[in-house]
Amino acid sequence: MPSPDGASDESKDMTQVYFNGQWVAPDAAKVSVFDRGFLFGDGVYEVIPAFGRRLFGAAAHLDRLTRSLHEIGIEDPLSRADWLAVLARLVADCPTDDVSIYIQVSRGAPAKRDHAYPNPPVPPTVLAAANPLAALSPSVLKEGARAITVPDVRWGRCDIKSVNLLPNIMARQQAVAAGAMEAILVREGMALEGAASNLFAVIDDELLTAPLGPHILGGVTRNALIDLVRRDRLIPLLETPIPIDRLFDAREVFVTSSTRDLLPITRINDHVIGTGVPGAVWQRLSAAFAAHKAGASV
Ligand SMILES: Cc1ncc(COP(=O)(O)O)c(C=O)c1O
Structure with missing residues (x-):
């Protein structure tokens, strides 16, 4: 009490x-x-x-x-x-x-x-x-952020929000050392999620994100965004792991978390994503999410 x-x-x-x-x-x-x-x-x-x-x-x-x-x-x-x-x-x-x-x-x-x-x-x-809680800087929202890919060496119960975060913090530190804002974790050729975020990619006019299961954390932001996308039919959505080569060729990439909302990713390793600036889908979904946030509570 x-x-x-x-x-x-x-x-x-x-x-x-x-x-x-x-x-x-x-x-x-x-x-x-x-x-x-x-x-x-x-x-x-x-x-x-x-x-x-x-x-x-x-x-x-x-x-x-x-x-x-x-x-x-x-x-x-x-x-x-x-x-x-x-x-x-x-x-x-x-x-x-x-x-x-x-x-x-x-x-x-x-x-x-x-x-x-x-x-x-x-x-x-x-x-x-x-x-x-500090908001993302306007320049990140304008230009997008850089990410790197890192092998996912975590355990088999990533759905539990455990304080055992050594692989996550080592991956994030690698990102920071490379001047990037997030590390994207790759297991068996599939990009699953970020070190502290969920991953979305726009490929062939569909929005892709890894399915819930033992290899990712079921992000509250991820789940709320998916509900919103489905409810308002914002874009066709597929819950499927994203092959790493398709991620590099994606039209848009963004990651979601409670402290960063929808963070646009415009560079991954040496690859420029899409046109190199945050794309139209990210803009539409960010606006929808912001409106949802303004209206929703608890
Ligand atoms: C591994 C991992 N995935 C995803 C997320 C995003 O979850 P949420 O949207 O609930 O903040 C986090 C947040 O810390 C995380 O650590």
Whole structure:
């Protein structure tokens, strides 16, 4: 349960975080060295955005959190109403109107390190914290971003939003080192998704994206965009993995995520995508998504 307002209001000038049922200053939130999140990466997370102080897609993010927890055998520590109360307070207290909320739940800190789950279970470690969310720069939206391709060396349960992100962060770091904004992960010749985003390509007048399954994360932005595309018949859509050579020849490519919406990709490795600037489909879908965002909440 979130504690009542002001329960531990020792640091009024710092935005507090929700930590194991308390509201505390960020530097007062301390995790045990035996926490299984720290020792094993034994936990899951979510990133939930708010725009203009309105949560966007919170229900879908909390559904995914519940699912990730269920898949790794941790009981959801908060009810839906309590999660929403925590999110609402974080959004209200954040100094900026656009907010990215980070939630992490790990399997807690038993006395002894052991690979097997503690039996009986110990209380999970629960964190929720807000960060200001910066919009994409106008130049990226005008010119598009660069991406690189990287072999997908992740495990076989990428549908779980696990805090085990070593392959993802190594791939993203490779992208940053190459002056790119995203790494596109390629498994057996198929471009599946980004290091922290889902992948879409316009090929032969169809919009392609990888199907849900163990090899990708079911992105909330991906799923909302697909619903919108199908509902308003914006473009024929195929959920199918994208062969890497077809990706390089695509008319348009973009990636989706909660913090970057639809990010146009105009260069991949040495290939210029389409005309080299964000295309008409991206423009139409971005506008439709922005309108959806303005109208939708929670
Ligand atoms: C591997 C991966 N795929 C896709 C996404 C996009 O998911 P969402 O749209 O829910 O932010 C993310 C987000 O962090 C991710 O890490």
